[in-house]
Amino acid sequence: MLTPVERVLILKGADLLKDVAPRHLQGLAEVAREIEISKGDVLYEEGDRADALYLVVEGRVLLSTGGRTTSEVGPGEAFGTWSLVDDSERGHRVECIEDGLTLALHRDEFYDLAAGDLTLLQSIVRLLAKRLRALVTERPEEARVEGEGVEKPEVVVEAEAAAAAAPTVDPTKPPE
Numbered sequence: 001m002l003t004p005v006e007r008v009l010i011l012k013g014a015d016l017l018k019d020v021a022p023r024h025l026q027g028l029a030e031v032a033r034e035i036e037i038s039k040g041d042v043l044y045e046e047g048d049r050a051d052a053l054y055l056v057v058e059g060r061v062l063l064s065t066g067g068r069t070t071s072e073v074g075p076g077e078a079f080g081t082w083s084l085v086d087d088s089e090r091g092h093r094v095e096c097i098e099d100g101l102t103l104a105l106h107r108d109e110f111y112d113l114a115a116g117d118l119t120l121l122q123s124i125v126r127l128l129a130k131r132l133r134a135l136v137t138e139r140p141e142e143a144r145v146e147g148e149g150v151e152k153p154e155v156v157v158e159a160e161a162a163a164a165a166a167p168t169v170d171p172t173k174p175p176e
Contacts, residue, residue, distance in 0.1 A: 031112075035054075046065060
């Protein structure tokens with residue numbers, strides 16, 4: 001069984017929690033569950049409900065999408081990180097390839113604790129904002145929010161429609 005200090009240090013290894021001060025991780029460390037894994041165990045399938053972040057303490061797991069290996073995760077690494085903030089379906093399958101131990105942090109327990117810890121939430125929002133900014137820099141054409149900068153505002157559309165409906169005057173012809 002892991003000590004509370006070990007749990008905090010392991011949680012600190014998750015990218016989403018890396019900037020959170022240890023004292024704010026203590027509550028999360030208390031509710032995180034240790035799960036022993038054995039070679040061949042499937043932790044979750046592609047399409048399953050995303051409900052927990054996992055951190056590998058010992059052993060290794062294989063992540064695959066559509067039957068194709070996408071990543072191998074070992075001690076000190078996390079997977080399922082977005083499940084803390086997004087309740088969509090899992091985008092990959094996870095199978096244990098080497099016996100070990102994971103630490104699982106379930107979203108509901110995370111929210112229960114985070115609801116009373118503004119500093120924890122601020123740290124996570126800051127990290128998400130950094131990731132979003134990096135994505136915007138990498139792929140600006142995909143970074144628009146709800147068509148921002150692509151669709152014309154309704155006022156402009158209405159003004160253009162009114163202008164198109166108005167009779168046009170040819171400045172080269174004399175008035176009739």
